[in-house]
Amino acid sequence: MSKIKMIAVAAAMVLMAGLTACNPGGSASPGGEESITIGIKFDQPGLGLQVGNEYEGFDVEVARYVASELGYSNINFVFSPSPQRENMIMGGQVKLIFATYSITDERKEQVSFAGPYFVAGQDLLVQSDSTITGPQDLEGKKLCSVTGSTSAQKVSDEYPGVQLQNFDSYSKCVDALVNGSIDAVTTDDVILAGYAAQEQYAGKLKVVGAPFSEERYGVGMKKGDTELCNQVNEAIAKMISSGAWAEALDKTVGPSGYTIPEPPAQDSCS
Numbered sequence: 001m002s003k004i005k006m007i008a009v010a011a012a013m014v015l016m017a018g019l020t021a022c023n024p025g026g027s028a029s030p031g032g033e034e035s036i037t038i039g040i041k042f043d044q045p046g047l048g049l050q051v052g053n054e055y056e057g058f059d060v061e062v063a064r065y066v067a068s069e070l071g072y073s074n075i076n077f078v079f080s081p082s083p084q085r086e087n088m089i090m091g092g093q094v095k096l097i098f099a100t101y102s103i104t105d106e107r108k109e110q111v112s113f114a115g116p117y118f119v120a121g122q123d124l125l126v127q128s129d130s131t132i133t134g135p136q137d138l139e140g141k142k143l144c145s146v147t148g149s150t151s152a153q154k155v156s157d158e159y160p161g162v163q164l165q166n167f168d169s170y171s172k173c174v175d176a177l178v179n180g181s182i183d184a185v186t187t188d189d190v191i192l193a194g195y196a197a198q199e200q201y202a203g204k205l206k207v208v209g210a211p212f213s214e215e216r217y218g219v220g221m222k223k224g225d226t227e228l229c230n231q232v233n234e235a236i237a238k239m240i241s242s243g244a245w246a247e248a249l250d251k252t253v254g255p256s257g258y259t260i261p262e263p264p265a266q267d268s269c270s
């Protein structure tokens, strides 16, 4: 071996040793990858919100905690709108989804869930002076929700007298509510609280405050990946027991005035 080659080999070894040092155990993530692609919402204040090139909200905080526990040093956040979540998981565009994604038996036919990491309830958002107090008052009224959500499904199943309009995002529903073209918006109370608290809507909107479902937020992943599901559940349990879960909620959801619930126990993965 020439002297130059020997120096090159020695340099490569030093470089590799350096890389291993930043990556204890040699394999950072289950698959040994550095980056993970995670689906979130981009337009839900307090939960998943894009601000310039940054992402903030409770879903984002839980995603960051879990990804770090799994050993990933970098997250590539992508937008996963409600109607596209199952397809994005099945098509392999995302490894995990943290997007106010309720665990349901119907969805479990296509994907698996870790969690829950939060429990919300379906509610209504109305103008501040509205007399609507629950879904029973919506007969003949215009209600906005989002395609592919449990919220839209519940209304069409249980309140057939309501004129349901499905948009592709809740933020568009909220704009329609503010300009008066619809009477109410329905989805999870924690999402609605985030919109109502936005500065541009100050004093204009209120959450009715009578939840009529239980929405258990899960972490979506490929169907049957029990190993990944167990790892995510362990990370969630650690986030809760360490106090990081409550801290993240206080910081993200807290400012909307939403009452922070008790942390949920996670389902077993199967």
Ligand code: GLU
Pocket: 082, 099, 100, 101, 102, 146, 148, 149, 150, 151, 187, 188, 215
């Ligand atoms: N949590 C409900 C769902 O998963 C409503 C919120 C949403 O669309 O993300 O469908």
